[in-house]
Amino acid sequence: MRKIILLVLIPVFLAACGPDSQETTKQVEVADTLLTNGKIYTVNPQQPWTEAVAIKDGKYSYVGDSVGAATYVGEGTQIVDLQGKMAMPGINDAHVHPVMGAVRSLYHCQFPIQSNPDEVAHALRGCVEKNPDSQWIIGGQWGSAFFEQYEIESPRAWLDAITGDIAVVLNDDSYHNTWFNSKALELAGISHSTLDPEGGSIGRDADGVPNGLLFETASRMGGKAVPDWSAEQYVAAVKEVLRMAAAFGITGIKDAGAYESAAMVAYHDVDNNHGGLSVHLAASIRTQYGHRTEPLDVSELERIRDRYASNHLATNFVKIFLDGVPTPARTAAMLDPYLHDDVHGDQFTGNLHVPLETLAKDLIALDANGFTVKMHAAGDRSVRVGLDAIEAAREANGFSGLRHELAHAGYIHPDDVPRFAALDAVADISPILWHPSPIIGAIVSALGRRGELYFPVRDLLDSNALVVAGTDWPAVTPSANPWGGIEALVSRRDPTGVTEGQLWAEQAVTLEEALRIYTLNGALALRLGEVTGSVEVGKSADFIVLDRNLFEVPIDDVGETEVTMTFFEGRLLESREGEVPAAQ
Ligand SMILES: [Zn+2]
Numbered sequence: 001m002r003k004i005i006l007l008v009l010i011p012v013f014l015a016a017c018g019p020d021s022q023e024t025t026k027q028v029e030v031a032d033t034l035l036t037n038g039k040i041y042t043v044n045p046q047q048p049w050t051e052a053v054a055i056k057d058g059k060y061s062y063v064g065d066s067v068g069a070a071t072y073v074g075e076g077t078q079i080v081d082l083q084g085k086m087a088m089p090g091i092n093d094a095h096v097h098p099v100m101g102a103v104r105s106l107y108h109c110q111f112p113i114q115s116n117p118d119e120v121a122h123a124l125r126g127c128v129e130k131n132p133d134s135q136w137i138i139g140g141q142w143g144s145a146f147f148e149q150y151e152i153e154s155p156r157a158w159l160d161a162i163t164g165d166i167a168v169v170l171n172d173d174s175y176h177n178t179w180f181n182s183k184a185l186e187l188a189g190i191s192h193s194t195l196d197p198e199g200g201s202i203g204r205d206a207d208g209v210p211n212g213l214l215f216e217t218a219s220r221m222g223g224k225a226v227p228d229w230s231a232e233q234y235v236a237a238v239k240e241v242l243r244m245a246a247a248f249g250i251t252g253i254k255d256a257g258a259y260e261s262a263a264m265v266a267y268h269d270v271d272n273n274h275g276g277l278s279v280h281l282a283a284s285i286r287t288q289y290g291h292r293t294e295p296l297d298v299s300e301l302e303r304i305r306d307r308y309a310s311n312h313l314a315t316n317f318v319k320i321f322l323d324g325v326p327t328p329a330r331t332a333a334m335l336d337p338y339l340h341d342d343v344h345g346d347q348f349t350g351n352l353h354v355p356l357e358t359l360a361k362d363l364i365a366l367d368a369n370g371f372t373v374k375m376h377a378a379g380d381r382s383v384r385v386g387l388d389a390i391e392a393a394r395e396a397n398g399f400s401g402l403r404h405e406l407a408h409a410g411y412i413h414p415d416d417v418p419r420f421a422a423l424d425a426v427a428d429i430s431p432i433l434w435h436p437s438p439i440i441g442a443i444v445s446a447l448g449r450r451g452e453l454y455f456p457v458r459d460l461l462d463s464n465a466l467v468v469a470g471t472d473w474p475a476v477t478p479s480a481n482p483w484g485g486i487e488a489l490v491s492r493r494d495p496t497g498v499t500e501g502q503l504w505a506e507q508a509v510t511l512e513e514a515l516r517i518y519t520l521n522g523a524l525a526l527r528l529g530e531v532t533g534s535v536e537v538g539k540s541a542d543f544i545v546l547d548r549n550l551f552e553v554p555i556d557d558v559g560e561t562e563v564t565m566t567f568f569e570g571r572l573l574e575s576r577e578g579e580v581p582a583a584q
Contacts, residue, residue, distance in 0.1 A: 030074025038082030042535035058569035090251025090542035092522025095430035095470025102237035109139030140171035144327035156212030188225035234266035246573035249563035251542035258283035277312035322382035332379030360392035420465035431472035432485030484559035495559035541570035
């Protein structure tokens with residue numbers, strides 16, 4: 001940090017403070033910080049590009065050319081010469097599970113999603129060696145198609161052979177399903193006689209003995225036996241989230257499903273007792289996963305909202321689950337049947353967790369009480385039911401100003417696309433998977449070719465829908481880095497270059513549109529459209545400097561963008577341990 005100030009920030013001391021200069025400083029407020037000589041992309045259509053900004057008390061006090069900016073310099077102003085670098089508003093990630101992600105990167109036994117059985121075994125042996133006394137190994141993530149790709153007769157026994165009597169729980173790529181060994185099943189009390197819970201299933205061998213795979217609500221049932229992390233570990237996880245956010249240029253985060261005991265407590269604690277949150281954080285209070293016919297208890301949600309809201313933490317958001325995932329697990333609610341398989345037959349359309357009647361009651365009550373709702377809707381049937389419920393809320397309450405979201409919304413029936421704009425509903429497109437990948441391959445194996453018609457972003461924008469985006473990290477995507485997602489919105493190609501081809505190329509958007517989705521639209525999802533998301537006078541100085549000009553490099557290079565400086569509320573954040581952004 002000290003190094004940056006020496007190299008980049010030049011404190012200016014006025015040579016003389018005679019009556020004339022006093023006059024000048026009266027006309028314009030002296031800036032705390034001046035960023036000048038840049039190529040600043042503002043995301044404000046009235047003034048898309050500019051050179052300089054002045055920042056006072058954490059907000060932009062001037063946006064314009066470098067000459068005009070000079071008049072804001074006074075005693076103590078720190079000047080940053082951007083030397084022609086591109087800068088822009090900070091990224092707002094509208095759908096991410098940051099604490100879950102940081103817990104994974106800090107405490108889990110990790111292997112890449114594409115790992116084969118040998119690689120999984122290797123990773124597990126390494127983790128056992130590192131912590132031979134641990135009673136549990138928690139980790140992941142195995143690919144959705146892992147057990148179709150590789151013949152493993154008993155997943156449970158396969159793990160036992162590697163880890164012996166240490167309990168093992170491994171998440172899949174979607175975080176909906178888990179793989180337990182015998183010890184973990186025993187500690188979870190799941191045995192031959194345990195019935196499948198509603199909305200889930202226990203994988204079994206030919207004799208009905210649990211084989212170690214737990215799907216959906218069964219996975220959650222088993223998860224109750226897994227010991228929780230401590231309050232200190234969660235605080236450390238939130239600090240890790242902030243470090244990563246600064247490194248990636250993220251200044252706004254919408255937690256897509258915050259547990260009270262883990263996320264809410266830790267966010268609140270960091271915001272009040274550990275130096276404050278250095279992002280705008282919107283936490284969607286997580287509600288029950290799985291089948292439900294009783295409406296939500298709004299007073300309980302109000303209790304959580306009122307208890308944890310603080311300076312940088314907004315809590316007037318709720319997450320509801322309508323279905324699962326459209327992978328071979330076949331748990332997303334689709335309008336048309338999945339491809340035939342032996343378990344589900346050929347008329348299976350997945351399960352909707354909440355019937356419309358109940359969901360409409362939820363939406364009407366939450367909308368009336370000031371909550372913005374994010375609905376997990378991975379299949380086109382759950383998208384339709386979610387829109388129906390928003391429609392019911394609009395009919396009952398009029399337009400409340402609250403824009404409720406259909407999250408994932410990768411599959412939308414063409415008839416439903418225009419309903420987004422008509423109902424002021426938001427398409428929250430996540431995870432960043434609008435490009436070919438092995439996961440798309442797994443989806444196609446369950447849905448057939450229509451599985452490739454994933455994320456109709458062009459159609460949504462053309463119908464004037466508000467589109468927001470998020471990584472959904474740590475589900476599916478290995479990192480909270482947003483830049484590959486921005487690239488792929490434009491290219492519809494795999495930003496890592498691993499999987500060939502383009503996915504539904506007609507749905508490509510322009511770079512301008514992609515940046516707006518990731519900045520100003522994201523701010524709207526955080527209910528901070530007036531506060532952040534673009535570079536405009538009066539807005540919070542949430543500002544990032546890039547190592548390249550996104551408009552001058554080939555689109556395939558956008559995914560490798562490095563953020564050299566991140567400012568939150570006008571304050572330069574330290575983003576990498578032991579590493580200082582280069583001052584050139
Ligand atoms: Zn999610």
